Amino acid sequence: MTNAAKTPYEKVTAKTFPKGPDALAPGHRACQGCGEVLALRLLLKALGTDMIAVSATGCMEVCTAPFPQSSWRMPWIHVAFENAAAVASGVEAAVDILRRKGRGPDRRIPVVAVAGDGGTADIGIQALSGALERGHKDFIYVCLDNEAYMNTGIQRSSETPFGASTTTSPSGAKSKGQSTWKKDMPAIAAAHGIPYVATANPAFHLDLMSKIRRAAAIEGPAYIHVYASCPTGWRIKPELAVAIGKLAVNTRIFPLYEVLDGRYVLNRRVDKPVPVADYIKQQGRFRHLKDDDIAIIQARVDEEYERIVKLADVFPVEAQEAS
Template structure:
């Protein structure tokens, strides 16, 4: 265990911070599964935080001039370069500390919030560079599995079989034809101190992972499952339920990777039928029994890989 996390004391439901770094009154869709983890992350980090936001839904809904929901210093940047801008902010903080303009003991969190399009696709090289250079910052990918802000186009985070406007389900193709990119595998290959998956259906787990990410020295990455009622064709009240079902069906396992060592946070020995997850979403209604069976098999295979990696190290959450 890293020395920074040796005496880690997490949050619990009876003792949560009152601080709210993201004000209500924003323009997110009802049931938005991205706003909830963003609010939880800022609650975990506290006010001494600088946020960087890639272009996407969160920028559009949070900052229509002259209003803003951000209660921390916030900078909106291009689709692709949020990790680079965060690198510059972190470097500037180091210079200010060296010059005595900021106390060397003061902890200032630098955090990126970006969607799957900005992370899996357009900004992947920028993210890779920032991780490789070892900048001390947190990158949180809020993954709603498509380019939702621009009209529900597919990204490399879009799951196999899902209908989007650029992977339509019809006679020629049956939705998205490729499997979701293994972004966690790519990130972990950079040998960073901390990486984790998280879900808004498990808020305390999410907040504790954000807190751990803030404590480690060096880059940290969180991949957060973020249901989108508008793009997924689900009821707004089902967002958290879908986030929970994604974990319970093994579609989105919850785990951490600390210095390359895998820790499975929630083992699912008896997964719920994957159909329970699919039937609540319009984007999967066209799936054939053969497609569903293929997805089941692949999901179980991917889940077992994480189980075996965690068993290699014998670390329990």
């Protein structure tokens, strides 16, 4: 039995920031100011090219891999939308057995599945659950959560936040936009008893990069839920990708934490939170919300943040400040 918290891994710091070409080549076709491709680039930069990547259909797949071009400098496969976890399971099992049979590289090779929130929390949740439950040793699943089906034109998903107007949860005379709260994917992933779950955010890039390193070091399935802003779908200015990400953490909307062998570690305490309204008012998708609506969201955000704090306090593990 391995101990996730004690598994050594190499953190990314300003001093040890990986040099050299990006594992995700430039020239992709993501929108200007895309927070998702920024997150993806940083995650891959942290791991380098000694890995195998599996993409679900979605923005990141479409914008990086139009035949005959590809931005992926490591072996990469895309099969369909809902099955990145299952494809990665097959790749991981194959790499493992070929290593054992002496027909592949004699070292651990991380297999990283990358999908959006729709491909993870909605259509892909069954495949993901199966993969997490089966305990693949070198399996990392990254959900890049931009909170709606952006690739198909901003339709709501189960990760769309309450109050957001999307093309299938539009605000109107009888609607305040999305009527449900975000599905708690990290908790669902953690409920599978896997050794490592984390939330991350490209606005805290060293923390994000360190987390995928940690995921790769720990033996067993890992799940990383990554905040990914979307200027097109959220109707924010393209230059806000990093600023909005910082706000998401500093308002407590998107807490940064890890779950190591089931134990929560809050990476960044937010003792003096910025009001949620500061986050909401910068985004066109929330434009229709009134102060009363924002108050409801504020209450929910506080409650959720406190829940994570309590979970972290139950089993105090040395906290790690996000940088």
